[in-house]
Amino acid sequence: MATAEVTVQRPARSASERMVGFLTKTPVHITLLVIAFIWLVPTFGLAITSVRVPADITGSSWWSSLLDWRYTLNNYDAVLSRANMDRSFVNSLIITIPSTLIPLTIAALAAYAFSWINFPFRDTIFLLIVALMVVPIQMALVPLLRLFRDMGIANNYGGIWLAHSGFGLPLGIFLLRNFFITLPRDLIEAARVDGASNLKIFLRVVLPLSVPALASYAIFQFLWVWNDLLMALVFVQNSDLWPMTIRINQIQSQFGIEWHLLSAGAFLLMAVPLIVFFALQRYFVQGLLAGSVK
Amino acid sequence: MFLGLFVVWPLIYTITLSFADTNAKLKIVDWVGFENYKTLFTEDKEFLDLDAFPPTGAFINNLKWVVLYTSLSLGLGLLIAVLAARVRYESMIKAVVFIPMAISATAVAIIWKFVYDPDPDIGSLNALITAFGGEPKAWYGRADLVNYALIWAYVWASTGFAMVVLSAALKGISEEVIEAARTDGASDWDIFRRIQLPLLSLPISVVAVWLLINVIKVFDIIYVLTGGGPGGASEVIAFSMYDETFTNGEAGYGAAIAVVMLLLIIPIMAFNIRRFRSERVVS
Numbered sequence: 180m181a182t183a184e185v186t187v188q189r190p191a192r193s194a195s196e197r198m199v200g201f202l203t204k205t206p207v208h209i210t211l212l213v214i215a216f217i218w219l220v221p222t223f224g225l226a227i228t229s230v231r232v233p234a235d236i237t238g239s240s241w242w243s244s245l246l247d248w249r250y251t252l253n254n255y256d257a258v259l260s261r262a263n264m265d266r267s268f269v270n271s272l273i274i275t276i277p278s279t280l281i282p283l284t285i286a287a288l289a290a291y292a293f294s295w296i297n298f299p300f301r302d303t304i305f306l307l308i309v310a311l312m313v314v315p316i317q318m319a320l321v322p323l324l325r326l327f328r329d330m331g332i333a334n335n336y337g338g339i340w341l342a343h344s345g346f347g348l349p350l351g352i353f354l355l356r357n358f359f360i361t362l363p364r365d366l367i368e369a370a371r372v373d374g375a376s377n378l379k380i381f382l383r384v385v386l387p388l389s390v391p392a393l394a395s396y397a398i399f400q401f402l403w404v405w406n407d408l409l410m411a412l413v414f415v416q417n418s419d420l421w422p423m424t425i426r427i428n429q430i431q432s433q434f435g436i437e438w439h440l441l442s443a444g445a446f447l448l449m450a451v452p453l454i455v456f457f458a459l460q461r462y463f464v465q466g467l468l469a470g471s472v473k
Numbered sequence: 474m475f476l477g478l479f480v481v482w483p484l485i486y487t488i489t490l491s492f493a494d495t496n497a498k499l500k501i502v503d504w505v506g507f508e509n510y511k512t513l514f515t516e517d518k519e520f521l522d523l524d525a526f527p528p529t530g531a532f533i534n535n536l537k538w539v540v541l542y543t544s545l546s547l548g549l550g551l552l553i554a555v556l557a558a559r560v561r562y563e564s565m566i567k568a569v570v571f572i573p574m575a576i577s578a579t580a581v582a583i584i585w586k587f588v589y590d591p592d593p594d595i596g597s598l599n600a601l602i603t604a605f606g607g608e609p610k611a612w613y614g615r616a617d618l619v620n621y622a623l624i625w626a627y628v629w630a631s632t633g634f635a636m637v638v639l640s641a642a643l644k645g646i647s648e649e650v651i652e653a654a655r656t657d658g659a660s661d662w663d664i665f666r667r668i669q670l671p672l673l674s675l676p677i678s679v680v681a682v683w684l685l686i687n688v689i690k691v692f693d694i695i696y697v698l699t700g701g702g703p704g705g706a707s708e709v710i711a712f713s714m715y716d717e718t719f720t721n722g723e724a725g726y727g728a729a730i731a732v733v734m735l736l737l738i739i740p741i742m743a744f745n746i747r748r749f750r751s752e753r754v755v756s
Contacts, residue, residue: 204559204560207556207559207560208560210552210556211553211556211557211560211562211566214553214566214570215566215569217629218569218570218572218573218629219569220588220597221584221585221587221588221597221629222572222573222584224587224588224597225583225584225587228587236595237594237595238594239594240593240594240595240600241595241597242597242600306746309746310742310746311480311481313686313738313741313742314480314484314735314738315689315690315711315731315734315735315738316690317690317711317714317715317730317731317734318483318484318487318731318732318734318735319480319483319484319487320718320731321483321486321487321490321718321724321727321728322482322483322486322487322490323483326483345480346480348480349480402575405577406576406577406578406579406580407577407693408577408578408579408692408693408696408697409692409693409696409711409715412696412715412719413719424577424579424693427579427583427697428579428696428697431697436586438587438595441583441586441587442583442587444583445579445580445583445584448576448577448579448580449576449577449580452575452576452577453572453575453576455575456572456575460568463575464571464637
């Protein structure tokens with residue numbers, strides 16, 4: 180994706196021109212202000228609620244508390260210790276990291292084969308993989324669950340790792356292959372002439388040049404798995420292994436709508452994606468865009 | 474290979490399963506032909522009730538989702554992309570709208586459950602309404618409102634995606650073309666209507682495809698915010714599939730629902746492959 184911004188030098192404007200420009204833009208500013216408000220207030224309100232004393236949450240509104248600062252981190256402590264959120268945080272990590280690394284490795288190898296190795300029906304198979312990208316997970320829930328039971332991995336992390344890897348692969352192969360074929364052909368050919376094996380070309384030439392694409396896919400897959408609820412509900416049957424997304428629901432059904440627990444829990448769940456988002460924004464946006472645009 | 478085992482084989486298995494009756498352990502006990510599909514579209518009032526007026530059921534709810542979610546996300550995304558391009562704080566606005574894309578549907582559901590809370594001292598939306606003299610409403614507790622409340626929460630989460638794609642495409646339109654049109658006396662609206670919109674048709678179709686695939690699969694946000702309630706009023710196709718299979722143990726019936734989902738997605742998939750092929754001819 181070309182995102183380069185084109186800046187055109189305009190002649191400097193006089194003060195009155197700028198005033199007119201500002202006034203004609205007033206509706207634009209107001210609309211954008213309203214939009215910013217709608218997009219910020221819901222999250223902000225929950226954030227404030229997560230640091231309020233439980234008795235205050237039911238007694239007065241969160242916006243009134245902005246004038247009367249009595250904030251505490253006790254809710255986070257409560258949700259971590261009483262509602263087992265600490266355990267679930269670790270579970271989420273244990274589920275997410277292999278579910279990202281396994282498809283990343285396989286997709287990179289497969290994408291290399293689809294880009295630089297000739298084999299029969301290569302393009303047809305690739306097209307089939309593109310088609311598989313949109314198959315709904317629902318089509319696989321029951322068969323995989325039965326398979327995992329037969330394999331004896333329905334009660335540990337094995338099942339969910341494999342399920343996420345399988346369903347993350349088509350996108351990974353698609354993204355990485357589209358990046359790999361843009362690498363200069365001469366470079367690969369030169370390495371071949373020098374007698375390098377495919378594995379060597381892959382490790383020494385292709386991978387180092389593809390860090391941005393690999394990072395984009397890895398981040399996309401990481402967030403996808405971290406944020407997933409449906410597959411965890413089906414494939415993680417042992418409640419000791421539940422990730423945070425299931426645990427938050429459990430808090431709802433177990434304690435009722437307790438906003439001090441729910442709000443703190445939701446922010447713990449959001450913490451990791453938000454850190455990833457702010458730290459790796461460029462790769463993150465690229466990954467999301469690549470997932471759809473090319 | 475790996476894909477064959479974890480994607481293709483289950484696909485075939487589920488299609489087979491949709492013609493069968495199963496026991497609670499998800500094992501096939503009987504072959505029933507198209508019976509599951511027949512029940513689904515003619516007898517299951519929770520899935521599709523054409524006798525009611527207007528028609529109700531999970532299938533109809535999902536149609537509402539398709540129309541409203543897709544058009545609102547696309548429309549708002551385009552609006553924000555176009556408007557933000559005209560101000561200095563563009564990147565800030567875009568970040569604010571895009572952030573919900575990073576967080577899970579589970580978190581979005583909790584955020585909006587809080588906004589929709591029936592108590593005007595807790596729920597921001599009801600507080601706003603009562604401040605203007607209105608009556609607080611049970612946004613997710615009423616059958617006639619719950620679907621719209623859910624759809625809006627998900628639009629809020631997805632608009633950022635449409636906005637980022639369309640904004641990037643807008644930046645790709647040559648500045649000279651727009652300057653030239655302006656010199657010829659074209660208004661902002663003319664420029665948008667005659668130059669920007671036609672040039673955006675491809676990215677708009679890309680975003681629409683993504684939103685459509687997404688909306689046919691929508692599940693998480695409903696599961697967390699309403700659990701399909703009140704009284705099944707907010708169920709959609711993916712929710713029925715989960716409910717029948719894992720709550721009621723009707724794996725064959727659930728498989729039939731999953732196949733319906735696949736059939737709805739196949740035309741979109743075909744479109745994607747065609748586009749992919751034509752791109753390769755060009756490059």
